[in-house]
Amino acid sequence: MPRIDNNYYAIDISEIAKLEYNEMKEFINWVVYNEGFLITQPSIVIIDLNKKIRYTLGIGSVVVNSEVVDSEPPIQYYKIAGSEWIDACKINRNKKKVIYVNQEYIIKKGTAISLESKGIFLLLNGMNGEVKISNKEEKYGIQLIILKDLNNRYNLLSLDKDAYYVYTDYYGLGKIVHYVAEIYSYCSE
DSSP states (O other): OOEEOTTEEEEOHHHHTTOOHHHHHHHHHHHHHTTOEEESSOEEEEEESSSEEEEEEOTTOEEEETTSOSSOOSSOOEEBOSOEEOOEEEEOSOOOEEEEOOSOEEEEEEEEEESSSSSGGGGGTTOEEEEEEEOOOOOOSEEEEEEEOSSOEEEEEEEETTEEEEOEEEEETHHHHHHHHHHHTTEEO
């Protein structure tokens, strides 16, 4: 559990989820370049909104030390106003491979389910929506996140050796699957 101090930037997952594809890639590059922290379990921090308040950063949120960055975050952020321990992994520049299973996609609607019991993969757990899923039946490694509809389950994200496999395009819930795979591929725990 890393400790953060005053003047760190805190970027909530609710703001990150609003980003378009290119904006999200730019944001991830900014986080990687500045070697921030990725929140892997909800973490309470103190932020300054004209007065200090306790605020819970959700899974997938990011914290970056403002004293080592060249620029402010490219999206809305808060300033940390007190020292706290957070459940997070350190973002570094050593990346695991992310492989996109690019085939013909079909639109499916259902509920995303994390098959992991902790960490960043819980970010999508219980989200309902549509996603464009690869219609290729090949599955690699261990399933991490699936989409469940009334009768079937479809792989959204899996891990095999040193690579994450993404079975969606950027449409609907796929945007968050892409974010999880890309940002977590830089994590060292």
